[in-house]
Amino acid sequence: MSTSLSLAFPSVVARLRAAGCVFAEDEAQLLISAAGTPAELDDMVTRRVRGLPLEHVIGWAEFCGLRLAVDPGVFVPRPRTEFLVRQAAALARPGAVVVDLCCGSGAMGAALAAAAAGPVELHAVDVDPAAVRCARRNLAPVCGRTVGTVYEGDLYAALPAALRGRVDVLLASPPYVPTGAIGLLPPEAREHEPQVALDGGADGLDVVRRVVAGADAWLAPGGHLLVETSESQAEETAEAVARAGLTARLTHDDELDATAVIGTRPGSRGAHP
The missing domain is CATH 3.40.50.150 (Vaccinia Virus protein VP39)
Known part of the structure; x- marks a missing residue:
C-alpha cells in the first residue's frame, strides 16, 4: 500500500460511514489495499458508496479462509x-x-x-x-x-x-x-x-x-x-x-x-x- 493511499484512510472511512457502511474502517482497509492508484481508489469507493457489494468492488470474497474471485453480477458467498x-x-x-x-x-x-x-x-x-x-x-x-x-x-x-x-x-x-x-x-x-x-x-x-x-x-x-x-x-x-x-x-x-x-x-x- 502506497503512502498516498494510506493517507486517504480517514476520508475513505468518512465517505463509507456517510453511506451507511457499518464496518467502514474494515472496508476502507480492504479498498485501499485493492487500489493501485488514488484515482482507482476514488472509483472503487464511489462504486461502494453507490451500493455495490464490497466483494464486487474489490473482486474477491473471503470464504473458509480462501480468497475467491467474485465477479460483478455473481452471487456473493455468505459466511453462514x-x-x-x-x-x-x-x-x-x-x-x-x-x-x-x-x-x-x-x-x-x-x-x-x-x-x-x-x-x-x-x-x-x-x-x-x-x-x-x-x-x-x-x-x-x-x-x-x-x-x-x-x-x-x-x-x-x-x-x-x-x-x-x-x-x-x-x-x-x-x-x-x-x-x-x-x-x-x-x-x-x-x-x-x-x-x-x-x-x-x-x-x-x-x-x-x-x-x-x-x-x-x-x-x-x-x-x-x-x-x-x-x-x-x-x-x-x-x-x-x-x-x-x-x-x-x-x-x-x-x-x-x-x-x-x-x-x-x-x-x-x-x-x-
Missing part, C-alpha cells in the same frame, strides 16, 4: 454457508465423488476440496453463465488436489449420466428466499446479485424441492445430500428429504445462524452400483 461446507467436508472421504449444485462462484466446491481429508472428484453446476465462468476460475487452483469440472445448466440435467448412483456428497445452497421477500433484502443483494440465485418461489422452496427430489437417483449407497435452508424452512425441507427416501436430520449453528438438512441414502458407502 461455511457451516454447510464443514458438514460436507467431514463426510467426504478421500476419493469421494462430490457434486455442488447451484455452485455460484464455486466457493463451496473450492472450500470443500481444500478442507477434505484427501483428493476428491468434484463436479459443480450452475444455470448462470457468469457464475460458471467465475467458478471455473476459482476451482482451477484446487485441481492439483482434485478433479474438478464445472457445468452450465439446470441442476441434474447438466451432469453427465455416468455420475448416476456414484455421488458420495451432494451439496447445494439453492435460492430459498420467498419471492415476496426479495424486496426486503438489502439493496446490495436485490439490486446487484442475480435474481436466479435469490428467488426460491412463493414459499422459497421451489428449487430446494427439485434438488431433494432428484438426489436419490444420483447418490451412491450411503451417500449424503446436504442442503442449506433457513431455520423456518428446515422442517419442511427435512420432510421432503424423507419423502425422497433418504434418512433426514437437521443441523444448526447459532453463531453463524446457519441451518442445513442432511439426507443419507440407505446402503453401505463405497458400494457403488
